[in-house]
Amino acid sequence: MGGAAILLLTGCSPQQFTVLNPVGPVGRSELQLIILSTILVLVVIVPVIALLAYIVVRYRDKPGNTAPYQPQWSESKKLEFVWWSIPIIIVAILGTVTAEKTFALTRPPEPTNNPMVVQVQSLDWKWLFQYPGQKVATLNYLEIPTGQPIEFILTSNAPMNSFWVPQLGGMEYTMPGTQMRLWLQADQAGTYQGRGANFTGRGFAHMTFNVVATSQDKFNQWVQKVKATGTPLTEAGYQALVKPSLAGVISYSSYPMGLFENVVTKDGGGMGNMGK
Amino acid sequence: MGGVKQFLSHFFVTGPFEIGGDVSIGLVSLAILFVLTRYKLWGWLWRNWLTSVDHKKIGIMYMLAALLMLFRGGVDALMIRTQLALPNSQFLGAEHYDQIFTTHGTIMILFMAMPFIFAMMNIVVPLQLGARDVAFPYLNAISFWLFFFGAMLLNISFVIGGSPDAGWVNYPPLAELQFSPGPGDNFYLLSILISGIGSVATGINFLVTILKMRAPGMSLMKMPMFSWAVFATCIDIIFAFPALTIALGLEFADRILGAHFFTLNGGGNPMMYVNLFWMWGHPEVYIVILPAFGIYSEVVATFSRKRLFGYTAMVTSLLLIAIASYFVWLHHFFTMGAGADVNTFFAIASMFIAIPTGVKIFNWLFTMFRGRIRMTIPMMWVIAFIPNFVIGGSTGVMLAAAPADYQYHNSYFLVAHFHQVLIGGVVYGMLAGMYYWWPKMFGFILEERFAKWGFWLFNIGFYVCFMPQYPLGLMGMTRRMYTYPAGLGWSSLNMISTVGAFVMGIGFIFIVLNIVSSIRHPVKDTTGDPWDARTLEWSLPSPAPHYNFARIPVIDSRDQWWEMKQKGMTKPDDSTPLAPIHMPKNSGKPFIMGVLFFIAGFGFVFNWYVLAGLGLLGVVITLFARSFDYDTDYYIPVDEVKHSEAAFGRS
Numbered sequence: 016m017g018g019a020a021i022l023l024l025t026g027c028s029p030q031q032f033t034v035l036n037p038v039g040p041v042g043r044s045e046l047q048l049i050i051l052s053t054i055l056v057l058v059v060i061v062p063v064i065a066l067l068a069y070i071v072v073r074y075r076d077k078p079g080n081t082a083p084y085q086p087q088w089s090e091s092k093k094l095e096f097v098w099w100s101i102p103i104i105i106v107a108i109l110g111t112v113t114a115e116k117t118f119a120l121t122r123p124p125e126p127t128n129n130p131m132v133v134q135v136q137s138l139d140w141k142w143l144f145q146y147p148g149q150k151v152a153t154l155n156y157l158e159i160p161t162g163q164p165i166e167f168i169l170t171s172n173a174p175m176n177s178f179w180v181p182q183l184g185g186m187e188y189t190m191p192g193t194q195m196r197l198w199l200q201a202d203q204a205g206t207y208q209g210r211g212a213n214f215t216g217r218g219f220a221h222m223t224f225n226v227v228a229t230s231q232d233k234f235n236q237w238v239q240k241v242k243a244t245g246t247p248l249t250e251a252g253y254q255a256l257v258k259p260s261l262a263g264v265i266s267y268s269s270y271p272m273g274l275f276e277n278v279v280t281k282d283g284g285g286m287g288n289m290g291k
Numbered sequence: 292m293g294g295v296k297q298f299l300s301h302f303f304v305t306g307p308f309e310i311g312g313d314v315s316i317g318l319v320s321l322a323i324l325f326v327l328t329r330y331k332l333w334g335w336l337w338r339n340w341l342t343s344v345d346h347k348k349i350g351i352m353y354m355l356a357a358l359l360m361l362f363r364g365g366v367d368a369l370m371i372r373t374q375l376a377l378p379n380s381q382f383l384g385a386e387h388y389d390q391i392f393t394t395h396g397t398i399m400i401l402f403m404a405m406p407f408i409f410a411m412m413n414i415v416v417p418l419q420l421g422a423r424d425v426a427f428p429y430l431n432a433i434s435f436w437l438f439f440f441g442a443m444l445l446n447i448s449f450v451i452g453g454s455p456d457a458g459w460v461n462y463p464p465l466a467e468l469q470f471s472p473g474p475g476d477n478f479y480l481l482s483i484l485i486s487g488i489g490s491v492a493t494g495i496n497f498l499v500t501i502l503k504m505r506a507p508g509m510s511l512m513k514m515p516m517f518s519w520a521v522f523a524t525c526i527d528i529i530f531a532f533p534a535l536t537i538a539l540g541l542e543f544a545d546r547i548l549g550a551h552f553f554t555l556n557g558g559g560n561p562m563m564y565v566n567l568f569w570m571w572g573h574p575e576v577y578i579v580i581l582p583a584f585g586i587y588s589e590v591v592a593t594f595s596r597k598r599l600f601g602y603t604a605m606v607t608s609l610l611l612i613a614i615a616s617y618f619v620w621l622h623h624f625f626t627m628g629a630g631a632d633v634n635t636f637f638a639i640a641s642m643f644i645a646i647p648t649g650v651k652i653f654n655w656l657f658t659m660f661r662g663r664i665r666m667t668i669p670m671m672w673v674i675a676f677i678p679n680f681v682i683g684g685s686t687g688v689m690l691a692a693a694p695a696d697y698q699y700h701n702s703y704f705l706v707a708h709f710h711q712v713l714i715g716g717v718v719y720g721m722l723a724g725m726y727y728w729w730p731k732m733f734g735f736i737l738e739e740r741f742a743k744w745g746f747w748l749f750n751i752g753f754y755v756c757f758m759p760q761y762p763l764g765l766m767g768m769t770r771r772m773y774t775y776p777a778g779l780g781w782s783s784l785n786m787i788s789t790v791g792a793f794v795m796g797i798g799f800i801f802i803v804l805n806i807v808s809s810i811r812h813p814v815k816d817t818t819g820d821p822w823d824a825r826t827l828e829w830s831l832p833s834p835a836p837h838y839n840f841a842r843i844p845v846i847d848s849r850d851q852w853w854e855m856k857q858k859g860m861t862k863p864d865d866s867t868p869l870a871p872i873h874m875p876k877n878s879g880k881p882f883i884m885g886v887l888f889f890i891a892g893f894g895f896v897f898n899w900y901v902l903a904g905l906g907l908l909g910v911v912i913t914l915f916a917r918s919f920d921y922d923t924d925y926y927i928p929v930d931e932v933k934h935s936e937a938a939f940g941r942s
């Protein structure tokens with residue numbers, strides 16, 4: 016409570032706690048675990064600090080202190096049983112929920128037979144998103160429909176990064192020669208900030224991107240618009256993107272066949288999915 | 292001429308900070324050279340320190356180096372925090388910022404925390420065990436000089452050649468030639484490879500010392516808790532450091548020999564590096580915390596005037612932690628997609644570590660319970676450690692919940708966690724140990740007034756600096772960003788954090804002032820036991836004579852010295868006759884070997900292979916020369932022992 020008051024005084028609004036304001040099932044499920052683990056550790060933190068304060072005050076070496084003094088007392092099976100049990104119980108509860116959620120999060124948050132796929136590449140220092148279903152691509156922004164699970168397939172053609180949109184859910188690394196998979200979903204329309212979370216050099220701090228979540232209809236309109244007004248991404252254009260530099264947002268009406276797959280496999284990387 | 296000029300401008304880094312650095316390093320070096328020459332101290336320095344194989348002196352040198360590195364790493368930290376105080380700040384550019392956080396992390400872990408624990412191990416373990424030195428005193432000196440010259444190699448990168456800038460974890464492919472050309476990253480690799488040899492040797496040395504050199508009667512279960520903690524640490528050092536050496540060695544092969552172990556192209560696999568690095572990296576955090584745990588155990592018992600609570604549980608938990616720490620490394624990259632089964636295993640294994648850790652905290656609390664707590668400076672650091680560690684350990688458990696870690700990973704939440712355990716755990720512990728054993732090292736006690744100022748400023752500064760970083764993480768701020776825009780709600784918390792960092796900096800200055808003023812007006816420790824303490828080192832005069840024990844004591848209880856005092860003794864039993872004492876001789880070779888390793892490392896950094904080869908050749912020659920050294924030890928005659936004991940009022 017006190018902490019919350021201080022935070023508000025410093026001018027942070029609750030919405031700015033992106034991790035605590037998820038807009039989809041993945042982020043919500045992770046938030047539940049965050050809350051549960053916070054409660055469980057507070058059950059230890061608060062009593063231990065209180066006990067410390069009590070002991071330090073009560074057993075100070077002051078003249079006239081009447082508190083018991085037992086310099087030889089150093090074993091107590093009963094007490095030790097208590098404090099082996101407390102952390103064991105906490106770890107058992109938290110471990111169980113953690114295991115459950117770890118498995119759940121590798122599956123789509125809602126059953127789906129034909130999920131929408133976005134292929135993500137981290138470059139130096141930009142994000143390239145390809146939509147194999149729609150055959151369009153974007154640079155440094157992402158447009159997704161609300162209300163359905165989206166399968167992100169991640170790789171990198173640069174030092175490893177991490178793809179993170181806190182309000183949708185947790186992150187996953189993008190790594191050269193590897194395909195990683197991350198399920199996310201937005202239930203509310205809006206614009207959410209994403210960023211790279213694993214250091215990649217000079218331009219790293221600028222690797223942010225907006226995720227625009229809209230209804231399926233609006234999303235389809237957006238795809239049509241990109242197809243009509245965007246520029247095609249050519250092989251040469253792609254090679255230019257791979258060179259270290261910063262860039263703004265761009266919409267591409269098409270991209271070279273097999274671009275993503277080639278990036279993954281060019282140096283012997285496998286197409287098997289990691290992160291299932 | 293032009294060529295030379297160009298070479299020099301690449302060789303010496305030019306920029307306002309670097310030139311400032313050059314000038315101040317130059318001035319300090321000149322001042323040191325001047326003082327040494329003016330007061331004819333060269334011989335003294337060489338004979339008493341540089342060639343010493345005495346564990347106490349090596350320990351003191353480790354401690355001085357650690358404090359210096361704490362200063363250097365602290366200046367880095369203040370620059371980082373200054374840059375982050377305001378959004379869109381231009382104080383440091385990305386280039387400088389990246390170098391500074393990289394050297395900050397590397398120095399703090401490898402060249403501050405490591406030498407500080409080695410300092411405490413060296414100063415205390417033989418004295419606690421009733422031994423006259425460590426098992427391999429000559430090797431001990433080699434360890435020190437390899438650490439020292441490794442640290443120097445990293446430090447000169449700031450002014451010569453350029454600092455590494457790929458983060459203290461040095462992940463490839465970022466750290467490979469393609470993305471980090473230039474010598475900076477080589478400095479990182481070579482400095483750690485060189486000092487790493489010393490660390491493994493120290494691990495072996497102290498493991499053997501503890502197993503073989505305990506005084507008669509001291510069974511393992513009568514050994515003081517600090518020595519137990521060092522034992523657990525040594526197990527971790529011996530089995531963890533090789534993983535680091537291999538990871539960095541392969542990366543070195545990539546960068547110097549053109550291999551492709553972890554490169555972006557050519558079929559390299561960076562994931563292998565990440566695994567190897569953390570197979571060392573996680574045990575490493577326990578390597579530095581376990582000795583601190585040992586220090587807390589000693590200090591809390593002494594200043595509660597009570598036996599350490601739950602000795603058996605303390606030993607059990609140390610060993611459980613040491614072993615379990617090998618099975619959790621993957622929690623540093625849950626987000627690398629290892630699959631749900633693997634992540635679950637490592638999540639639960641990580642949480643498991645919290646169990647023995649929690650037990651230790653309760654045992655410390657109950658050592659104080661029904662004791663008589665004296666608020667001395669070392670005890671204040673112990674008491675301040677407990678809340679810090681309860682919170683920091685708890686956020687560790689939160690991070691270990693893998694799905695939640697997907698949201699915390701690489702954010703400021705993580706940064707807050709590890710600073711809370713590393714500062715609130717390791718640094719507080721080392722400071723507690725420094726204040727506690729200072730009289731044993733130097734024969735005088737550190738005064739309390741400045742020490743208290745230092746304590747309060749550092750401690751309050753800590754919370755102001757790091758508590759705001761937990762919410763920052765939840766607001767999506769990631770680590771290693773050199774700047775951030777306004778409007779995300781991050782600005783005020785960052786400003787608060789920076790203020791806290793400067794308060795800690797002022798606290799550190801007070802600690803230095805505290806040492807300086809105590810040197811100028813020393814409060815002598817004439818008894819050898821200023822704290823009315825419990826273990827064997829306090830039965831010796833302060834500072835301990837170079838042979839430590841005139842007679843090797845016979846042990847019959849855990850708190851040997853305390854029990855002896857209970858029986859009315861004021862000094863160790865001196866009824867048995869003295870015998871000549873067998874001691875190792877000083878040697879200049881460890882120092883020379885350090886210099887040669889430095890030369891070899893420097894050669895590799897700049898790809899000057901002739902220089903590197905000469906350095907390595909020198910190392911081999913030194914090794915050979917040593918193996919033909921037959922004059923490595925001597926006996927102190929009884930008369931001399933008598934004489935020096937008499938100077939302490941003993942016989």
Ligand code: HEM
Nearest residue numbers: 576580622623641645684687688690691700701709712713
């Ligand atoms: C209660 C026991 C602890 C647990 C369960 C724990 C758990 C964790 C986890 C899961 C991470 C990785 C988080 C991430 O990267 O997303 C982590 C990071 C870290 N922990 Fe702990 N921790 C504990 C105690 C400690 C201690 C005692 C230390 C050191 C004294 C420590 C130092 C670190 C460091 C340095 C890192 C981050 C390294 C980096 O990424 O640069 N932890 N901890």
Ligand SMILES: [Cu+2]
Nearest residue numbers: 573576622623
């Ligand atoms: Cu770890």
